[in-house]
Amino acid sequence: MSAQLTGIRNSPASSGASRDPDAPPAFSVSGAVVAYDRTPVLHGVSLDIRAGEVVAILGPNGSGKSTLMRAMLGITPLAAGRVEVHGTALHRFRDWGRIGYVPQRLSAGGGVPATVAEIVASGQVARRRRLRPATRGDRTAVADALAAVGLADRAHHSVHELSGGQQQRVLIARALAGRPDTFVMDEPMAGVDSDSQRALADTITRLSGDGATVVLVLHELGPLEPLIGRGVVLSAGSVVHDGPPPSPTGACARPGHEHQHPHPGDASRPPALPAIDVPRYE
Numbered sequence: 001m002s003a004q005l006t007g008i009r010n011s012p013a014s015s016g017a018s019r020d021p022d023a024p025p026a027f028s029v030s031g032a033v034v035a036y037d038r039t040p041v042l043h044g045v046s047l048d049i050r051a052g053e054v055v056a057i058l059g060p061n062g063s064g065k066s067t068l069m070r071a072m073l074g075i076t077p078l079a080a081g082r083v084e085v086h087g088t089a090l091h092r093f094r095d096w097g098r099i100g101y102v103p104q105r106l107s108a109g110g111g112v113p114a115t116v117a118e119i120v121a122s123g124q125v126a127r128r129r130r131l132r133p134a135t136r137g138d139r140t141a142v143a144d145a146l147a148a149v150g151l152a153d154r155a156h157h158s159v160h161e162l163s164g165g166q167q168q169r170v171l172i173a174r175a176l177a178g179r180p181d182t183f184v185m186d187e188p189m190a191g192v193d194s195d196s197q198r199a200l201a202d203t204i205t206r207l208s209g210d211g212a213t214v215v216l217v218l219h220e221l222g223p224l225e226p227l228i229g230r231g232v233v234l235s236a237g238s239v240v241h242d243g244p245p246p247s248p249t250g251a252c253a254r255p256g257h258e259h260q261h262p263h264p265g266d267a268s269r270p271p272a273l274p275a276i277d278v279p280r281y282e
């Protein structure tokens with residue numbers, strides 16, 4: 001998809017707002033606590049993400065990255081704390097057309113038979129008025145998004161015919177098709193080949209240049225490294241670093257390092273700046 005991705009026309013619908021220095025943070029999280037089965041997995045996380053900022057959420061497996069993203073979008077309820085989205089308390093926020101969410105892979109289509117184009121068009125629902133049929137502009141946006149991820153020729157295929165990496169690209173296209181100005185992407189590079197990762201990085205760079213806010217869960221910065229000035233590192237449900245993304249160190253810096261295990265000394269290490277995962281995508 002590399003050459004095609006660079007041709008995307010996906011100017012965020014509200015990029016002007018994102019460039020407004022007086023705009024409220026895209027996300028303001030304070031004291032967020034999330035518990036599953038009464039077991040807390042986020043312990044009072046606080047962070048602001050400015051409109052127009054590109055932020056990587058980093059940390060070991062199970063540290064709470066996906067949970068934080070889902071809590072920021074109201075998908076997972078807070079046990080305590082508060083989230084505001086573009087200046088509005090989450091429970092009052094209605095402008096979901098501004099938000100493009102790329103969940104972790106393999107939820108595209110679920111068990112329902114759906115074509116690639118249908119899944120991508122579902123990304124426009126929040127922007128459409130009820131019962132309004134798709135306009136030519138809507139169809140163009142779907143075609144542009146599919147071209148951007150190199151799947152234009154798969155529009156009418158069942159999503160179940162696609163590989164895991166292609167399904168991931170469908171989820172990214174779905175987010176692009178709604179032309180949001182705020183992207184929340186949970187490991188968008190996972191399962192995507194390295195050429196496509198670079199092309200996707202070009203798209204995210206362009207979206208950022210247009211003023212979009214981009215929050216990404218990443219295991220490694222990879223081709224996005226030049227774009228990411230801020231890394232928020234979670235460890236065991238708490239923020240242990242918020243600033244320039246720390247470099248992977250030691251064995252964790254080795255290309256292809258699998259992070260499915262605790263590091264020696266993890267238990268005793270002070271929660272200062274843990275080594276960053278550099279796992280290999282399958």
Ligand SMILES: Nc1ncnc2c1ncn2[C@@H]1O[C@H](COP(=O)(O)OP(=O)(O)OP(=O)(O)O)[C@@H](O)[C@H]1O
Pocket residue numbers: 036037041059060061062063064065066067068
């Ligand atoms: N729906 C759920 N029900 C119960 N426990 C959950 C659920 N989702 C996540 N957890 C647990 O919450 C903790 C944080 O999980 P989470 O997926 O947010 O971490 P993560 O940092 O995104 O991990 P990974 O890098 O492996 O995706 C883990 O211990 C996980 O097992």
